[in-house]
Amino acid sequence: MKVLKFGGSSVAKPERIRGIVDILKDYYASGDHFTVVFSAFGGVTDSLIEMSSIAATGDDRYGEAFQAFAKRHQDAIKELLPAGDLRKETADKMKKSHEVLKNLLYGIFLVREASPRTMDYVLSFGERSSAYIIAQTLRHAGIPAEYLDARKIIRTDKNFSSAKVDFDKTYQVIRNYYTEHPKVQVVTGFVASAKGGLTTTLGRGGSDYTASLIAAGLQADAIEIWTDVSGVLTADPRRVKKAFTIPMMTYAEAMEMSHFGAKVIYPPTLMPALHKRIPLYIKNTFDPSFPGTKVSEESSRDGVAVRGISSINNIALLTLSGSGLFGVPGISARLFSGLATEGVNIILITQGSSEHAISFAVKPDDADKAKKAVQKAFEYEIERGVVNAVKVERELSVVAIIGENMRYQPGISGRLFQALGKNGINAVAIAQGSSELNVSVVIPREDENKALNALHEAFFLSDYKTLHLFIVGVGLIGSTLLRQIREQNEYLREKLGMEVKVVGMANSKKMIFDVEGLELDTDWKKRLKASETKADLAVFVGRMRDLNLSNSIFVDNTANDKIATYYEGILDESISISTPNKVATSSSYQQYQRLKAIAAKRGVQFHYETNVGAGLPVISTLRDLLDSGDRIRKIEGVLSGSLSYIFNNFDGSRPYDEIVREAKEKGFTEPDPRVDLSGKDVGRKILILARETGVALEAKDIELKSFLPEGAMEAESVDDFFQVLENNQDYFAKLQADAKAEGKVLRMIATLEGEKASVGMQAVDTDSPFYNLSGSDNMIVFTTDRYRERPLVVRGPGAGAEVTAAGVFAEIIKIGKFLS
Ligand SMILES: NC(=O)C1=CN([C@@H]2O[C@H](COP(=O)(O)OP(=O)(O)OC[C@H]3O[C@@H](n4cnc5c(N)ncnc54)[C@H](O)[C@@H]3O)[C@@H](O)[C@H]2O)C=CC1
Numbered sequence: 001m002k003v004l005k006f007g008g009s010s011v012a013k014p015e016r017i018r019g020i021v022d023i024l025k026d027y028y029a030s031g032d033h034f035t036v037v038f039s040a041f042g043g044v045t046d047s048l049i050e051m052s053s054i055a056a057t058g059d060d061r062y063g064e065a066f067q068a069f070a071k072r073h074q075d076a077i078k079e080l081l082p083a084g085d086l087r088k089e090t091a092d093k094m095k096k097s098h099e100v101l102k103n104l105l106y107g108i109f110l111v112r113e114a115s116p117r118t119m120d121y122v123l124s125f126g127e128r129s130s131a132y133i134i135a136q137t138l139r140h141a142g143i144p145a146e147y148l149d150a151r152k153i154i155r156t157d158k159n160f161s162s163a164k165v166d167f168d169k170t171y172q173v174i175r176n177y178y179t180e181h182p183k184v185q186v187v188t189g190f191v192a193s194a195k196g197g198l199t200t201t202l203g204r205g206g207s208d209y210t211a212s213l214i215a216a217g218l219q220a221d222a223i224e225i226w227t228d229v230s231g232v233l234t235a236d237p238r239r240v241k242k243a244f245t246i247p248m249m250t251y252a253e254a255m256e257m258s259h260f261g262a263k264v265i266y267p268p269t270l271m272p273a274l275h276k277r278i279p280l281y282i283k284n285t286f287d288p289s290f291p292g293t294k295v296s297e298e299s300s301r302d303g304v305a306v307r308g309i310s311s312i313n314n315i316a317l318l319t320l321s322g323s324g325l326f327g328v329p330g331i332s333a334r335l336f337s338g339l340a341t342e343g344v345n346i347i348l349i350t351q352g353s354s355e356h357a358i359s360f361a362v363k364p365d366d367a368d369k370a371k372k373a374v375q376k377a378f379e380y381e382i383e384r385g386v387v388n389a390v391k392v393e394r395e396l397s398v399v400a401i402i403g404e405n406m407r408y409q410p411g412i413s414g415r416l417f418q419a420l421g422k423n424g425i426n427a428v429a430i431a432q433g434s435s436e437l438n439v440s441v442v443i444p445r446e447d448e449n450k451a452l453n454a455l456h457e458a459f460f461l462s463d464y465k466t467l468h469l470f471i472v473g474v475g476l477i478g479s480t481l482l483r484q485i486r487e488q489n490e491y492l493r494e495k496l497g498m499e500v501k502v503v504g505m506a507n508s509k510k511m512i513f514d515v516e517g518l519e520l521d522t523d524w525k526k527r528l529k530a531s532e533t534k535a536d537l538a539v540f541v542g543r544m545r546d547l548n549l550s551n552s553i554f555v556d557n558t559a560n561d562k563i564a565t566y567y568e569g570i571l572d573e574s575i576s577i578s579t580p581n582k583v584a585t586s587s588s589y590q591q592y593q594r595l596k597a598i599a600a601k602r603g604v605q606f607h608y609e610t611n612v613g614a615g616l617p618v619i620s621t622l623r624d625l626l627d628s629g630d631r632i633r634k635i636e637g638v639l640s641g642s643l644s645y646i647f648n649n650f651d652g653s654r655p656y657d658e659i660v661r662e663a664k665e666k667g668f669t670e671p672d673p674r675v676d677l678s679g680k681d682v683g684r685k686i687l688i689l690a691r692e693t694g695v696a697l698e699a700k701d702i703e704l705k706s707f708l709p710e711g712a713m714e715a716e717s718v719d720d721f722f723q724v725l726e727n728n729q730d731y732f733a734k735l736q737a738d739a740k741a742e743g744k745v746l747r748m749i750a751t752l753e754g755e756k757a758s759v760g761m762q763a764v765d766t767d768s769p770f771y772n773l774s775g776s777d778n779m780i781v782f783t784t785d786r787y788r789e790r791p792l793v794v795r796g797p798g799a800g801a802e803v804t805a806a807g808v809f810a811e812i813i814k815i816g817k818f819l820s
């Protein structure tokens with residue numbers, strides 16, 4: 001025997017009922033014994049409440065609501081049953097029944113009062129109408145169905161509106177009734193009866209409970225709760241897009257999930273099922289073949305630690321503290337009886353073993369009442385200053401991980417707090433029941449969605465991690481990065497369990513956002529151009545903060561010097577940064593230090609490897625040397641890809657300015673090539689290397705010898721600058737020819753030795769490690785205590801879109817792994 005139950009949304013419309021008839025026809029054909037419980041048609045219970053309350057105010061417009069109610073049921077009959085005897089019989093019976101309701105409402109209208117007892121009677125018309133009409137429809141479909149008013153079988157006390165069931169009596173009556181009635185019983189959910197035949201109800205959602213009671217009475221093989229969702233999900237799908245159906249869970253876990261607001265199962269339903277060990281399935285009426293969720297004992301040892309994640313939105317946290325609490329027995333008794341007297345429900349309690357403070361969470365509406373109650377209970381101590389005034393914190397939420405097997409697995413709370421911490425979410429209070437069915441954390445309410453998503457990614461292996469990127473600067477490097485991300489996304493998802501979504505992008509003119517991730521196809525440039533939103537860095541950063549998405553990463557691909565001023569705030573919001581832009585790291589030493597300090601304090605990552613040698617591992621190599629205890633004696637390097645290219649290609653056969661233009665076109669120069677040619681870019685790089693080494697230099701401390709002809713740096717624009725280069729062909733030709741005459745080549749070399757850093761052009765011969773460079777090669781030579789005889793060398797292309805973007809991309813992945 002199986003007990004099925006269909007909820008209000010499953011029977012909200014006649015075409016849906018037809019779908020249910022098909023499901024039940026299959027059951028019947030399979031020979032399974034079954035009985036089926038129905039809720040009122042979707043929305044009907046609310047309409048009954050509404051018409052009674054209108055009537056209770058003495059307003060005769062309750063009649064309109066009643067007419068709509070009666071018509072809705074008559075219309076359903078017409079739709080479900082063809083003209084003929086059965087339809088007539090059904091319509092007449094309904095009409096008669098609804099006459100009683102009409103009279104009842106008139107009574108309420110006259111006495112202007114709808115007591116809980118009257119209301120239970122009124123509400124019973126919802127289920128009594130739906131179950132009767134459906135029973136008739138099933139009969140018409142060839143199923144030997146019989147309508148059963150549950151008032152005949154479920155016995156309760158007279159606690160109207162949420163009556164307590166007399167289990168023994170009920171189970172006995174059910175057994176007898178079903179023995180005497182072998183047909184398919186079509187039962188009204190929610191309603192029951194008390195002594196004297198009074199109508200009672202089992203509480204909102206009580207139809208699930210009806211099914212469970214019948215199943216327990218009959219010792220059924222299974223209960224199937226048919227609803228409009230695909231079982232119990234790992235999290236609320238409106239908040240966590242990646243939530244999925246939990247295939248199986250224990251009764252206790254189902255109970256926890258529903259306590260935290262997973263409205264799939266009405267909690268009391270689980271008790272009869274649990275006592276009689278009857279498995280309970282949650283199935284989707286709109287997707288009947290989907291297995292849904294099975295609730296039984298079976299899953300208790302399947303090793304799944306965290307079954308689901310849930311939250312309670314909006315709570316207030318009250319804290320009672322003070323020396324007067326320490327070691328005094330009876331404190332909590334006083335506290336909680338004070339709250340109980342005021343009827344305050346406590347959601348969560350936590351007390352550290354220092355006994356200095358007790359915190360508890362209540363609904364925000366109860367906060368003031370609770371505060372008053374507690375202050376009254378501790379009036380004496382507060383007056384004497386041994387207990388402090390109660391502290392109230394608002395705008396908080398509780399997030400919880402739920403699972404019965406958590407207690408067998410170490411490291412669960414570690415993972416929980418890592419996921420929260422790395423996303424910059426502050427745990428205001430923590431509570432874990434000793435049953436370890438849930439670990440609850442109180443967090444700021446604004447972080448609730450972020451927390452749920454971060455926790456979901458942390459605990460569900462089948463889940464991939466989504467990185468949310470905010471990219472400013474989509475020029476050469478930025479657009480190359482976007483292409484690389486698009487091409488690599490599938491690999492990342494499959495191999496690294498990571499998905500990269502670009503949520504925001506901006507250039508100097510426009511910006512666009514999409515929380516679901518912007519399309520990175522070949523048309524993104526057009527869409528950015530067409531955007532109505534003007535670029536505004538403050539707005540961009542503000543938007544990133546307000547979206548408050550898990551795993552947010554900020555990427556600055558500009559050469560802009562204002563963006564750097566936003567870095568501090570971004571890091572302070574616990575958002576990691578990757579950037580090829582050297583402005584921040586080469587500005588004042590104080591700012592450089594501050595950025596590193598904030599990143600460390602917030603536990604987030606600040607990456608800028610591409611600042612030196614583009615994608616080459618220069619900064620990371622230096623850090624590895626230092627971290628492992630080596631000492632840097634000297635760093636020498638060719639640090640400019642563009643200058644390298646220029647010197648390697650200028651042999652006097654072509655004009656100098658043409659080669660510079662070529663370097664720019666190939667993407668080696670800075671957006672403004674004067675920054676490269678002047679040596680400023682190299683100066684920034686050696687400055688950064690010095691700082692990484694621990695030498696607190698400022699830009700002005702770098703000795704920089706320009707090799708440009710006079711007037712070049714005074715040029716007002718890039719075009720003028722090129723003009724100066726063009727006008728000085730002889731100058732450059734001579735530089736090159738002089739070097740060549742000595743068997744040398746020209747190199748722009750940066751040096752750091754001790755606290756001294758310099759940049760200048762040198763003519764080097766074959767003895768120099770820099771002699772043989774080609775293309776846009778950079779070469780960094782580290783002479784250290786350990787690499788003294790033969791220095792450590794990093795060499796390779798040190799500029800260009802592909803290698804630079806790849807360097808930034810690698811940092812994004814690194815941040816992604818850190819966030820795991
Ligand atoms: N080209 C290379 O080989 C390397 C470049 N870099 C660095 O990469 C960065 C980017 O270089 P490119 O892509 O070549 O420059 P680019 O000029 O092609 O692109 C810069 C982008 O930043 C945007 N932008 C500028 N100011 C902005 C603002 N205030 N708000 C929003 N967007 C703004 C521009 O609209 C453009 O989309 C520079 O900092 C450069 O130093 C670092 C290593 C190597």
Ligand SMILES: N[C@@H](CC=O)C(=O)O
Nearest residue numbers: 640641642669670799
């Ligand atoms: N313009 C730079 C690019 C890398 O930072 C260079 O020429 O090296």
Ligand code: NA
Nearest residue numbers: 609612614616
């Ligand atoms: Na690098």
